[in-house]
Amino acid sequence: MIGDCEAAAFIARNGSIDWLCLPRFDSDSCFAALLGEPKDGRWQIAPRAPSEVTDRRYREGTLILETTFTNAEGSVRLIDFMPPKGQASDVIRIVVGIEGRVRMRSELVIRFDYGRAIPWVSRLENGVLRATAGPNMLLLRTPVSVRGKDMKTIGDFTVAAGDRVPFVLTHAPSYLPVPALPDPFSALANTEQFWRKWSSTYQGTSKWSEAALRSLITLKALTFSPTGGIVAAPTTSLPEKIGASRNWDYRFCWLRDATLTLLALMGSGYFQEASAWRDWLVRAVAGNPNQLQIMYGVAGERRLWEWEVPWLRGFGDSKPVRVGNAAHDQLQLDVFGELMDALYQARRGGLPASEPTWDMECALLQYLASIWQQPDSGIWEIRGEPRHFTYSKMMAWVAFDRGIKSSQEFDLPCPVEDWRRIRDDIHRDVCANGCDPDLGHFVQAYGGKELDASLLLMCSIGFLPPTDRRVRATVEAIERDLLVDGFVRRYDTGRTDDGLPPGEGMFLACSFWLADAYQMLGRIADAEALFERLLALRNDLGLLSEEYDPDHRCLVGNFPQAFSHISLINTAHNLSQAEKSLNQRSEKKAASD
Numbered sequence: 001m002i003g004d005c006e007a008a009a010f011i012a013r014n015g016s017i018d019w020l021c022l023p024r025f026d027s028d029s030c031f032a033a034l035l036g037e038p039k040d041g042r043w044q045i046a047p048r049a050p051s052e053v054t055d056r057r058y059r060e061g062t063l064i065l066e067t068t069f070t071n072a073e074g075s076v077r078l079i080d081f082m083p084p085k086g087q088a089s090d091v092i093r094i095v096v097g098i099e100g101r102v103r104m105r106s107e108l109v110i111r112f113d114y115g116r117a118i119p120w121v122s123r124l125e126n127g128v129l130r131a132t133a134g135p136n137m138l139l140l141r142t143p144v145s146v147r148g149k150d151m152k153t154i155g156d157f158t159v160a161a162g163d164r165v166p167f168v169l170t171h172a173p174s175y176l177p178v179p180a181l182p183d184p185f186s187a188l189a190n191t192e193q194f195w196r197k198w199s200s201t202y203q204g205t206s207k208w209s210e211a212a213l214r215s216l217i218t219l220k221a222l223t224f225s226p227t228g229g230i231v232a233a234p235t236t237s238l239p240e241k242i243g244a245s246r247n248w249d250y251r252f253c254w255l256r257d258a259t260l261t262l263l264a265l266m267g268s269g270y271f272q273e274a275s276a277w278r279d280w281l282v283r284a285v286a287g288n289p290n291q292l293q294i295m296y297g298v299a300g301e302r303r304l305w306e307w308e309v310p311w312l313r314g315f316g317d318s319k320p321v322r323v324g325n326a327a328h329d330q331l332q333l334d335v336f337g338e339l340m341d342a343l344y345q346a347r348r349g350g351l352p353a354s355e356p357t358w359d360m361e362c363a364l365l366q367y368l369a370s371i372w373q374q375p376d377s378g379i380w381e382i383r384g385e386p387r388h389f390t391y392s393k394m395m396a397w398v399a400f401d402r403g404i405k406s407s408q409e410f411d412l413p414c415p416v417e418d419w420r421r422i423r424d425d426i427h428r429d430v431c432a433n434g435c436d437p438d439l440g441h442f443v444q445a446y447g448g449k450e451l452d453a454s455l456l457l458m459c460s461i462g463f464l465p466p467t468d469r470r471v472r473a474t475v476e477a478i479e480r481d482l483l484v485d486g487f488v489r490r491y492d493t494g495r496t497d498d499g500l501p502p503g504e505g506m507f508l509a510c511s512f513w514l515a516d517a518y519q520m521l522g523r524i525a526d527a528e529a530l531f532e533r534l535l536a537l538r539n540d541l542g543l544l545s546e547e548y549d550p551d552h553r554c555l556v557g558n559f560p561q562a563f564s565h566i567s568l569i570n571t572a573h574n575l576s577q578a579e580k581s582l583n584q585r586s587e588k589k590a591a592s593d
């Protein structure tokens with residue numbers, strides 16, 4: 001992935017940009033080969049003769065991708081990046097000759113509207129190629145001579161050691177004048193400086209700092225900088241099981257994912273992003289609390305209607321390809337808890353507020369008081385009948401708990417006696433109905449026997465201490481029933497009616513939560529071993545998707561997913577804290593001996 005903090009492009013190992021939506025993450029795509037075929041739009045730059053990728057990496061601390069191809073003719077490096085967006089969105093590709101004389105080809109297939117709209121291509125006086133379709137325009141500038149063939153734009157060229165051949169692709173509205181196109185070499189220097197400066201804020205010193213920093217850079221890339229909104233992932237419909245139908249559009253801002261991002265950013269010293277997100281949140285949820293949505297568009301849009309794209313065959317034939325997300329109008333009680341917790345943590349972290357949020361928080365809790373007893377769709381957004389999910393109720397408890405703490409610690413007025421009473425009622429209700437007396441552990445939903453990995457969070461949210469026998473029993477039951485190859489399923493899709501055919505990968509965020517639960521239970525060696533195994537699942541560039549398929553040994557689901565990267569950062573911090581305290585304890589002991 002490369003990106004400009006407003007959109008992201010995905011580059012395959014064969015040098016082909018197979019996914020790109022411009023100018024926003026959630027715009028219609030102009031390259032959709034990832035979800036279909038090359039004819040659905042892509043841009044490949046690669047050696048003409050068969051070659052191998054001998055190296056692929058990000059420049060240190062940046063989102064600038066370098067891919068090195070080697071073949072019998074020599075070796076070239078392809079540098080791909082998107083400069084932080086200025087007037088227009090640009091994708092810049094520079095081919096650098098390393099050894100020999102390598103014959104190269106650029107093959108550009110522009111298809112707007114998710115692969116459907118073939119643009120009208122013309123050449124401007126200055127040699128720039130212009131592709132126009134409806135409201136969109138893409139401009140290509142390169143010293144390479146390009147020609148049209150079979151509805152593609154082809155450019156053949158040869159690169160000798162030391163040569164640098166640039167390509168600049170710029171998006172702009174078709175009804176505006178052609179924007180100034182950037183100089184590719186100074187754009188490279190500026191982009192490198194931008195990311196290096198951003199990365200230098202992170203002061204992590206543990207053995208996991210490098211992994212955490214890569215995840216932080218990924219979260220930054222998922223942040224829509226004009227508004228501060230954070231998308232769950234920049235892709236749609238990458239399947240949770242190859243060939244199946246659990247394919248969703250993640251190019252929106254979930255309150256849950258984004259709130260956890262806020263905490264991970266603040267914990268890593270990134271207060272500016274955290275504060276931009278908090279301001280986004282306050283704008284998005286402003287209004288009547290009974291209209292609160294669980295997700296919004298990057299600028300706070302509310303209408304995220306879901307539709308299917310029948311002409312795209314889907315990644316690995318996984319149909320349907322969906323745009324929009326019907327989960328946007330579900331009731332998910334946990335988001336109230338995540339919101340109240342984030343705003344409480346923001347206060348504790350001293351995050352400056354652009355607007356006071358306390359009145360809004362009071363209104364949210366007043367509304368939650370009237371609905372917490374309702375069934376909901378839960379953290380996993382089931383599409384079956386709403387139920388009384390145990391974790392949703394625990395998070396309703398969190399909402400009141402953090403409201404009370406905010407009021408007490410920051411001297412904010414509230415009906416504290418009422419809130420205390422409701423908080424305690426919810427706790428009693430969860431312990432009475434969410435914990436099965438025969439099994440001795442918590443269960444997914446009231447009255448059921450099923451397990452759910454969200455229950456792993458009950459200690460870290462403060463609902464019960466790690467010493468509680470029901471907590472230990474729940475972790476042990478999850479180890480027994482939800483682990484496959486040591487990784488965690490969120491629930492058993494064969495036994496929980498989620499409205500969908502069963503079968504999906506191991507949920508990576510839940511696997512990190514198990515490592516956190518181990519750490520809280522004092523099982524540090526287990527926690528570290530699981531964390532190391534999870535790190536090993538990252539692709540060669542340090543990126544994680546939503547899930548992992550242990551049978552096919554591949555990442556599945558949308559990519560890269562904020563939820564997975566947030567969890568990685570949090571677990572890295574938890575484990576390094578645990579190591580620090582262990583070291584301090586042994587130092588103290590050594591001193592007293």
Ligand SMILES: OC[C@H]1O[C@H](O[C@H]2O[C@H](CO)[C@@H](O)[C@H](O)[C@H]2O)[C@H](O)[C@@H](O)[C@@H]1O
Nearest residue numbers: 232248254256257325327379380381563
């Ligand atoms: O699997 C069913 C649901 O999957 C998606 O939701 C998941 O992703 C969200 C964004 O990262 C996350 O907040 C949620 O907890 C996950 O379950 C999908 O967006 C839903 O529409 C779908 O029902």
